[in-house]
Amino acid sequence: MAGYVLRRFLQLIPVFLGATLLLYFLVFSLPGDATAAICGEKGCTPAVEASLRAQYNLDEPFWVQYFLYLKGVLTFDLGVNFAGREIATIIAEVFPTTAKLAVMALVFEAVFGIVFGLFAGLRKGKFFDSTVLVVSLVVISVPIFVLGFLMQFVFGVKLAWTNPTVSGDAGFTELLLPAIVLGLVSFAYVLRLTRTSVIENANADYVRTATAKGLSRPRVVSVHILRNSMIPVATFLGADLGALMGGAIVTEGIFNVNGVGNTLYRAVQNGEAPVVVSIVTVLILIFCLANLLVDLLYAWLDPRIRYA
Amino acid sequence: MRSPRTPKLLSVAAVALLALTACGGGDNSADAGAEGDTGRVIIADGSEPAQPLIPTNTNEVGGGAVLDLLFAGLISYDADGTPQNEMADSIDTEDAQNYTIKLKEGKTFSNGDPVTASSFVDAWNFGAAAKNAQLGNTFFESIEGYEEASAEGSTVETMSGLKVVDDTTFTVTLSQPESDWPLRLGYSAFYPMTAAALADPATYGENPVGNGPYKFAGEGAWQHNQQIELVPNESYDGPQKAQNAGVTFKIYQNDTTAYQDLISDNLDILKTIPTSDVKNFKNDLGEERSIESPYAGNQTIAIPYYLENWSGEAGKLRRQALSMSIDREEITRVIFSNGRTPAQDFTAPVLEGFDEDLPGSENLEFNPDEAKKLWAEAEEISPYNEAEPLTIAYNADKGDHKTWVEAVINGLKNNLGIEATGKPYATFKEARTEATGGALTGAIRSGWQADYPSLYNFLGPIYTEGAGSNDARYDNPEFDELLSTGLAASSVEEGSEIMNQAQEMLLEDLPAIPLWYQVAQGGWSTNVTNVEFGWNGVPLYHAITGK
Numbered sequence: 001m002a003g004y005v006l007r008r009f010l011q012l013i014p015v016f017l018g019a020t021l022l023l024y025f026l027v028f029s030l031p032g033d034a035t036a037a038i039c040g041e042k043g044c045t046p047a048v049e050a051s052l053r054a055q056y057n058l059d060e061p062f063w064v065q066y067f068l069y070l071k072g073v074l075t076f077d078l079g080v081n082f083a084g085r086e087i088a089t090i091i092a093e094v095f096p097t098t099a100k101l102a103v104m105a106l107v108f109e110a111v112f113g114i115v116f117g118l119f120a121g122l123r124k125g126k127f128f129d130s131t132v133l134v135v136s137l138v139v140i141s142v143p144i145f146v147l148g149f150l151m152q153f154v155f156g157v158k159l160a161w162t163n164p165t166v167s168g169d170a171g172f173t174e175l176l177l178p179a180i181v182l183g184l185v186s187f188a189y190v191l192r193l194t195r196t197s198v199i200e201n202a203n204a205d206y207v208r209t210a211t212a213k214g215l216s217r218p219r220v221v222s223v224h225i226l227r228n229s230m231i232p233v234a235t236f237l238g239a240d241l242g243a244l245m246g247g248a249i250v251t252e253g254i255f256n257v258n259g260v261g262n263t264l265y266r267a268v269q270n271g272e273a274p275v276v277v278s279i280v281t282v283l284i285l286i287f288c289l290a291n292l293l294v295d296l297l298y299a300w301l302d303p304r305i306r307y308a
Numbered sequence: 309m310r311s312p313r314t315p316k317l318l319s320v321a322a323v324a325l326l327a328l329t330a331c332g333g334g335d336n337s338a339d340a341g342a343e344g345d346t347g348r349v350i351i352a353d354g355s356e357p358a359q360p361l362i363p364t365n366t367n368e369v370g371g372g373a374v375l376d377l378l379f380a381g382l383i384s385y386d387a388d389g390t391p392q393n394e395m396a397d398s399i400d401t402e403d404a405q406n407y408t409i410k411l412k413e414g415k416t417f418s419n420g421d422p423v424t425a426s427s428f429v430d431a432w433n434f435g436a437a438a439k440n441a442q443l444g445n446t447f448f449e450s451i452e453g454y455e456e457a458s459a460e461g462s463t464v465e466t467m468s469g470l471k472v473v474d475d476t477t478f479t480v481t482l483s484q485p486e487s488d489w490p491l492r493l494g495y496s497a498f499y500p501m502t503a504a505a506l507a508d509p510a511t512y513g514e515n516p517v518g519n520g521p522y523k524f525a526g527e528g529a530w531q532h533n534q535q536i537e538l539v540p541n542e543s544y545d546g547p548q549k550a551q552n553a554g555v556t557f558k559i560y561q562n563d564t565t566a567y568q569d570l571i572s573d574n575l576d577i578l579k580t581i582p583t584s585d586v587k588n589f590k591n592d593l594g595e596e597r598s599i600e601s602p603y604a605g606n607q608t609i610a611i612p613y614y615l616e617n618w619s620g621e622a623g624k625l626r627r628q629a630l631s632m633s634i635d636r637e638e639i640t641r642v643i644f645s646n647g648r649t650p651a652q653d654f655t656a657p658v659l660e661g662f663d664e665d666l667p668g669s670e671n672l673e674f675n676p677d678e679a680k681k682l683w684a685e686a687e688e689i690s691p692y693n694e695a696e697p698l699t700i701a702y703n704a705d706k707g708d709h710k711t712w713v714e715a716v717i718n719g720l721k722n723n724l725g726i727e728a729t730g731k732p733y734a735t736f737k738e739a740r741t742e743a744t745g746g747a748l749t750g751a752i753r754s755g756w757q758a759d760y761p762s763l764y765n766f767l768g769p770i771y772t773e774g775a776g777s778n779d780a781r782y783d784n785p786e787f788d789e790l791l792s793t794g795l796a797a798s799s800v801e802e803g804s805e806i807m808n809q810a811q812e813m814l815l816e817d818l819p820a821i822p823l824w825y826q827v828a829q830g831g832w833s834t835n836v837t838n839v840e841f842g843w844n845g846v847p848l849y850h851a852i853t854g855k
Contacts, residue, residue, distance in 0.1 A: 027544040032738030033745075038358070040367050041743060041755070042769065044443060047460035051441035083359050084510060086533070093532065159574045164568040165560075168534030256565045269705055269735050282538035 004307040005197030008292050014283065019284050020073075020277050024066045027273040034058055034271035038082050043250075056082065069274050078275045081267070083108050087278050090263060095282065097170045098252070098259035103242040104175055110237055113187045117194025117233075118226060134190035148181045148254040165256040178255040182248055186240050195237055197229035204228075228303050238294030242287030246280070344837050344853025347553050350574045351568045352849060354557030356533050360513020363499035364435030368758075369846075372496055374536055375525035375850060376520035379557060380500035380546060382409060382428070383490070389604065389658060389761030389843030391494060395423055395519065397476075399493070404798060411476040415500050418523040418541045419426065427477035427500035428468045434506050435497060437464040444497035446769075446848055448777065452481045452488055467771040472601040476792050477818035485796040487803045492760045513802040521548045521850045522555060533559055548850045551838065553850045581846055583708035587645050593831045600647065603845030604656040604758035605826035606766070607648070608698060609716070610743075610779040610819065611751040615694050625686035626825045627818035628671050630698075632679035633723035636672070639715045640824050642784040647829050651822035654814050655766040656758065658843050661804025668815030674798075676723040684723055699750030703739040704732040709753055716823070743779045754779055762842055763801075769790060771819055 035044065035052045044052070053059040057068055072079050077088035117195030120129040139147070155177055156164030168173045201207060202225055208225045260279060267275035298305045329671035356369030356594035368376055368472060381394035392771045413854040415423040434440055436457045448454050452469030456462060469481035482489060492498065502535040505512040515527055521544050524530070525537040536557040540550035558575060560566040563582035571592050580591045581598075590598050611618045611627060618626060620796040630688070636650035651672055686692070700717060702709035722727045728809035729748060733739040742748050754777070757764050768791055770773050773783045787810050838853045 030735075030738075031741070032733075033741040034734055034737065034745065036739055036740035037735070037737035037739070039360075039443065040757075041740075041757075041777070042446075043740075044368060045445050045776070047438045047458055047462075048441045048443065048445050051438070055441070063413060083357075084513075092531075097671055117493060157568055163574050164572050165565055165574065168531050191851060253561055254558055254568075258559075262561050264534070269737070271735075271737060 001307055005292070008295075010149075012288055015284065015288060016281065017022055019068065019253075020281055021066065023063065023277045023280050024069065024273055027268070027271060027276045028062050030268075030271055032271065034082070034100065036205060037270040037305075066272070067275065073278075078278050081272050082270055084231050087088040087275055090275065091278060091282060092259060094279075096261050096262050097257060098245055098248060098261065100170065100172075101179055101248060101257060101259060102241060102250075104149055104172075104179035105186070105244050106237065106241055108180055109187035109190050109240070110233075113190025114194050114226075114230075117191040118198055118221075118229075120191070120196040121198030121202065121229075122221070122225075124195075137186050137190050139188040143186060144181065145250050145254060147184055148178075148251055150179060152254060166258075168258065169255065175257075178251050178257060181254070182244060182251045186236075186244070189236060190233055193233050193306065194229060198225055198231055200297045201225050201229050227301060231298060234294050234301065238290045238297075239287075241290045242283060245286060246283045268279065322638075344546075344551065345855060346853055348836065348854025349554040349556055350552050350836060350849065350854075351556050351558055351574075352847070352850045353563075353570075353575060353578050353580075354536060354559050356531075357536075358560050359443065360510060361516045361530070362442075362505070362509050362513045363501065364440075364444045364447075365432065365509075365513070366496055367443040373846060373849075374423065374538070374557060375496045375499065375518075377520055377522040377538055378516055378524070378848070379520040380518070380544065380548070381495070381500075382411075382493040382500050384494045384546075384548060385843060385846060386547070387840055387842050389660070391491060391761075394427075394494075394546050394548075395500065396493070399489075404487040404489070404796060405482045407480040407482075407490070408579045409478055409480065410472075413476060415519060416543050417500075417517050417519045418543055419502070419517045420543075421502050422475075423471045423500055425517050426477045427502065428498075429472050429478050429504055430503070431499065432470060433457070434501070434509075435467045436467055439465070439781065440509075444660045445552060447492065447495060447497035450484075450486050451481045452483045452503065452745045454483070461748050463800055470713055477614040485791065486596060487557065487795065487797050488762045488764050488800050491762045491800065492765075495760045501837055521546070535559055542646040543558075548657065548848075550851075551853050555852075556784075560824060570833060573835060575807070575833060576836045577830065577832045577839060577847055577849075579830045579841075579845070581766045581831060583711075584729060586647055589829065589831055597834070598831045599828070599839065601814045601828045601830070601841035601845070602649065602656075602658055603644050603826055603828050603841065604654055604658050604761060604843055605845060606651055606654070606676055606822075607712075607755045607823045607826065608651075608654070608820040608824065609751045610754045612746070612748050612779065613748070613750075613783070613819070614746060615696070616698060620690070622686040622689040623691070623819060624693070625682045627821065629682040629724060630676040630822045631818055632673065632682070632721065634716055634821070634823065635674040635718050636824055639712060639719075643712050643715055644824075644827075647827050649827060651824050653808075653810055654771075654822055655763050656825050658768075659758070659763055661763050661801065661807065663808050664816060665741035666808055666811055668812050671815055671818065673802060675708050680725075686749060692726070694727070696749075699728065699729050699731040699751040700807065701731040701739055701742075701748065701750060702737040703734075705735050712823075713753060744776075746781060747778070751821075752779055755826075758827070758844060761813075764795060765793065765802050767807060767814075768795075771814060778820035782817070784813060784817065787813045814815060 035049050038052055047231055057065050079246045080086055120132045125130050152164050155161050160175050207224050210220045249265055252261040264279050347638045355370035358368050359365050361371055363375055366372055380394040383391040384394045395411050395415055399409050401407045414566045433450055433700055435444055436454050438458050445458055451467050451749045453467035457467050471479045502517055515524055522538040523541040525539045529537040539554040563580055564580050565573060566583050567585050567726045606622055613619045640648040640650055640813050655662055696845045700713050702713050715732055717728045720726055723742045743752055756766055770777045771782045772788050790810040794803045797803035797806055828841045835855055836852050837852050837855050842848050
């Protein structure tokens with residue numbers, strides 16, 4: 001087990017190198033001169049432009065820029081963005097907010113998705129099942145920004161249950177609505193995954209055996225059906241954490257959350273390669289760790305799986 | 309500039325004095341403010357300043373709006389754009405080239421440091437010196453010695469044209485006479501800075517110390533990408549004195565979100581109604597909470613002269629034909645719900661010296677028959693190269709340009725029968741890179757927002773040869789000559805007349821096609837009153853009060 005985890009950690013090194021190289025290259029190849037973003041509509045003098053280029057190493061070829069960045073990362077210096085702010089500070093500012101948002105969304109989709117999915121699966125073909133299926137279909141098919149604006153307008157503006165936007169503190173109650181919007185689509189997927197999986201397992205031999213043994217219905221459902229149905233769901237949730245963190249751009253935009261998505265969006269527009277690469281690399285690491293966690297969870301969920 | 313001209317002494321000084329004496333009667337907003345609740349903290353929409361808050365290094369509206377409250381320059385502009393003295397006691401000159409500037413006694417920064425002649429001179433030298441790479445660098449270009457200080461790699465740190473006489477007096481020598489130069493002194497690049505600021509600008513930019521109507525609420529009042537909290541500066545005593553208990557700029561990623569906060573009373577003032585809500589904001593907010601106020605900005609389409617179809621005599625005729633086939637009236641009505649006004653010249657109507665009836669302004673009127681005729685004439689001179697159809701480039705990341713570009717294009721197709729397409733650029737920087745590099749393959753939308761209220765500000769930086777924003781690469785020595793003469797005129801009025809003569813050339817040549825003037829569309833919450841927008845489309849934050 002420990003050996004397995006160590007191997008997985010070692011795998012992160014090539015992932016890190018490959019990801020940073022690829023990302024840096026992508027941002028580097030974006031059309032347009034980064035100094036144009038700094039200078040704005042009215043432009044700079046050539047002298048100012050030249051010093052900006054020198055300051056941010058923009059006059060260097062790709063490989064030099066990349067290795068300078070890599071050197072910085074290895075000495076724990078991520079550098080500064082075009083406003084002269086430490087990238088490490090920016091990351092420390094925005095990641096906790098987005099992490100809070102993503103975890104809240106994840107909890108929301110996991111709890112509601114699994115509960116609704118379980119009951120729908122157990123009542124296959126009944127009224128509850130059909131209703132839930134239709135609702136989840138609607139949620140999946142409506143674009144997230146429509147749902148976001150709609151919920152913001154209804155709950156934030158009309159009913160005034162919550163503020164339409166999130167303040168700087170990004171407290172629990174403020175993040176509730178954005179988290180629900182963010183988790184809504186995944187909620188529908190979790191629900192459908194759980195339902196299918198539950199239906200499959202409910203007819204499995206070991207469930208019939210358990211029932212025949214005289215085990216109580218709650219025990220059969222919770223231990224034998226649900227637990228075994230969790231493997232595809234856990235896989236999905238693990239991958240989704242990364243997607244929620246990096247993919248919250250739309251939701252963060254609607255609710256004005258100062259998070260990873262917004263920061264990334266601005267950095268891409270300005271062509272701030274070090275910012276983009278740093279943030280995305282952190283996202284990749286989170287993604288990898290979440291996947292590792294899911295893999296370890298398999299062994300707990302299904303005793304037939306062993307790691308050595 | 310409405311004052312009679314006094315011989316010898318330049319009118320600017322006189323106007324400044326007049327503005328000062330007229331203060332009691334003219335400053336309506338401050339008077340009215342007495343009726344409202346001065347204890348309210350105003351929550352306003354803002355955008356994250358792109359750079360640390362240093363006056364000489366700020367060239368965008370997000371930072372500019374904050375700086376304008378934190379600092380007071382030699383002069384400031386009232387709601388109409390009329391200059392009024394702030395730190396300056398007098399700005400005197402006899403030849404529009406050598407200025408003597410006297411400061412008021414006893415003015416201080418919010419930390420208690422006195423505002424002296426060196427606070428200005430050192431800040432301006434800092435802004436101009438190449439080694440500091442300040443984005444507002446070009447604002448000092450008129451001062452003698454700018455060339456030496458700003459040249460690439462230069463180690464010169466001072467401009468020879470600036471001399472401190474005593475604590476409250478300094479002299480400025482320009483490299484040529486410019487009668488509208490004092491008008492610029494209210495722009496943020498010309499604000500004074502403390503000695504500590506220049507020693508460590510990065511630290512200062514995080515917690516700036518100014519001499520204006522407001523100051524930072526404390527260390528770290530700027531929570532990046534969230535809000536900037538300002539409170540009144542008690543040591544400030546001038547025409548912009550705060551009528552509220554503070555202004556908090558809440559930073560929004562987009563206007564649509566801010567609008568939701570406005571209609572639910574979580575935001576007190578929104579200076580730009582998002583395009584998607586332009587049609588309904590007056591219904592949502594009511595007449596008493598919304599405003600449409602023209603400001604000094606315009607929208608144009610620049611057509612580079614390096615495009616073969618659009619150069620020479622034929623190009624000139626085609627430009628005129630193009631301009632006449634755009635129905636500005638209809639587009640401003642239908643697309644902007646009258647939130648823009650059709651252009652009649654290259655500047656903006658709120659400026660002193662604006663003339664709506666310049667000879668040649670008929671080229672900006674919708675006239676499809678004449679347009680077809682002109683186009684046919686151009687065809688006789690040299691045929692239009694169909695292989696290079698017209699494109700109109702715009703940036704798709706900021707501002708909603710797509711809708712009106714499409715409307716303009718439809719006008720060209722229907723009225724001229726030529727092929728034209730919109731060319732969206734994903735980002736602003738991409739569009740700018742091609743424009744400044746002279747690599748455009750078609751026309752590009754370009755807008756201008758005034759830095760200071762003067763006709764020259766709309767002409768010099770855009771249409772003179774080699775100017776930074778001359779996207780069209782217009783090169784007309786006669787025009788340049790006339791602008792210099794206009795600058796050197798002995799008064800701003802006289803100068804404006806000459807500038808307008810220069811504009812006649814532009815109206816004939818059309819290096820860019822003026823489309824419309826900007827109108828600020830804003831709104832405010834049920835909690836505030838006394839809202840007025842200034843000549844530059846920015847609310848007069850200091851005058852807003854609670855209800």
